[in-house]
Amino acid sequence: MYYICWDIDGTLLLTNYAGVAAMKTTIQDLYGLDHFEFTYGMAGRTDTYIARKAIEGIQGHCSEEEITAMLAAYGKKLPASLVEKHGHLLPHVKEVLSYFDQAPDCTNVLLTGNCEPAAHAKLEYFGIDRYFDYAHSAFGEISELRDDLSKALLQKLQKDDPTVTPRQLLVVGDTPHDITCAQAVGVRSLIVQKGSSYTRDRLEAYHPWKIIPELPARPEALRAILEEE
Numbered sequence: 001m002y003y004i005c006w007d008i009d010g011t012l013l014l015t016n017y018a019g020v021a022a023m024k025t026t027i028q029d030l031y032g033l034d035h036f037e038f039t040y041g042m043a044g045r046t047d048t049y050i051a052r053k054a055i056e057g058i059q060g061h062c063s064e065e066e067i068t069a070m071l072a073a074y075g076k077k078l079p080a081s082l083v084e085k086h087g088h089l090l091p092h093v094k095e096v097l098s099y100f101d102q103a104p105d106c107t108n109v110l111l112t113g114n115c116e117p118a119a120h121a122k123l124e125y126f127g128i129d130r131y132f133d134y135a136h137s138a139f140g141e142i143s144e145l146r147d148d149l150s151k152a153l154l155q156k157l158q159k160d161d162p163t164v165t166p167r168q169l170l171v172v173g174d175t176p177h178d179i180t181c182a183q184a185v186g187v188r189s190l191i192v193q194k195g196s197s198y199t200r201d202r203l204e205a206y207h208p209w210k211i212i213p214e215l216p217a218r219p220e221a222l223r224a225i226l227e228e229e
Contacts, residue, residue, distance in 0.1 A: 001164070002226055003136070003157060004100055005111035005150075005187070007173035008119060010043060010195040012097075013126050015087035019118065022081035023050065026074045031058050043197050044177030046113035046140035046149070047071055071141070075117030082125045089126050090195045092215040097131040099219030106226075110137035111153055111171055111181070113146060136160070146177040147184035154185050170226055174198070179206040190225065 006012060009019070020038065027036045039057070042050055051070045055062040100106040108131050112119050116139040123129035138153035150171065157164045171182035171189045174196035182189035191203050194214035203211055216222050 001161075001168060002106045003164075003169045004106060004108050004226070005153060005169055005171045005182075006097075006108060006132070007044075007171075007175075007178050008110065008112045008114055008122055010174035010197065011090070011172060011178075011192055012093050012128065013087060013089045013122065014195050015082060015122060016085040018081040018085035018087060019078065019114075021085060022077040023054070023074055025077050025081070026070060027054060027058070030070060030073060033058065044113065044146065044173070044175030046142075046144055046146060047074070047115040047118060048140050048142075049113075049144040052144060071115045072117075075115060075121065078118050078121045079125065082121060087126070089128070090192070090214065092217050092219075094128060095217070096215050096219045096222055097128055099223070101131045103223075106223075107136070108132050109153065110134070110139065111149055111173075111178075112138070113140040113149070113177075115140045146181040150181040150185045150187065154187075176203065176206040179203070179208045182209075183207075 009015065024036055027033055040053055048067060051067045052062050055066050055070065097108055100108050110119060110132055114122065119139055120129060136156045138149040142149050142152050154166065166186040169187040171178055171187050172192060173189065174192055175198060179189045179191065188209040191208045191211040192215055193200060193211055200211060210225065
């Protein structure tokens with residue numbers, strides 16, 4: 001069995017910054033700030049990290065309860081923001097997900113910094129929510145650190161099947177964080193550059209297993225990559 005571990009933003013889809021807009025609206029509601037600006041890179045970060053950094057920037061300290069409250073409020077704001085911002089799927093996403101969903105020896109799981117409500121909102125909006133095994137996925141509530149997400153995902157898989165090895169997993173993403181979280185558990189990383197905000201040189205500096213320009217039009221081509229040694 002192969003497990004394809006998908007990132008969401010920049011890999012499967014682009015929301016046209018719907019998440020940023022929803023988070024800013026959330027901050028306005030919770031903290032009364034009309035023009036909050038994020039002063040740190042958000043690509044590849046977990047929602048938990050993003051929320052903590054924002055709250056600390058606003059008031060100088062942050063509790064777990066405040067992070068939980070912000071992410072809950074954000075999850076409720078996001079669906080309307082997705083409608084407003086008119087994002088889009090990246091090329092060949094539905095074809096590839098459908099292909100692996102139908103393959104008896106492959107499973108699509110999520111390895112995403114999105115908190116679970118945000119992940120569901122994005123996937124449902126773009127019509128690809130039915131392709132994933134959510135029980136074995138890892139979401140941004142788990143930790144601020146992306147590496148902790150990959151460790152948690154592997155532990156979930158091995159709990160149900162102790163024979164699962166890192167060789168059976170492939171992390172598909174678009175940022176250095178996807179590369180390093182794969183490396184943290186000895187898993188291969190496949191970087192799809194089409195939706196990435198990083199240059200190829202910057203990505204290569206983190207030593208991914210492979211970089212491809214975009215998901216292939218023929219899903220069988222990605223299957224061939226998956227089966228490479």
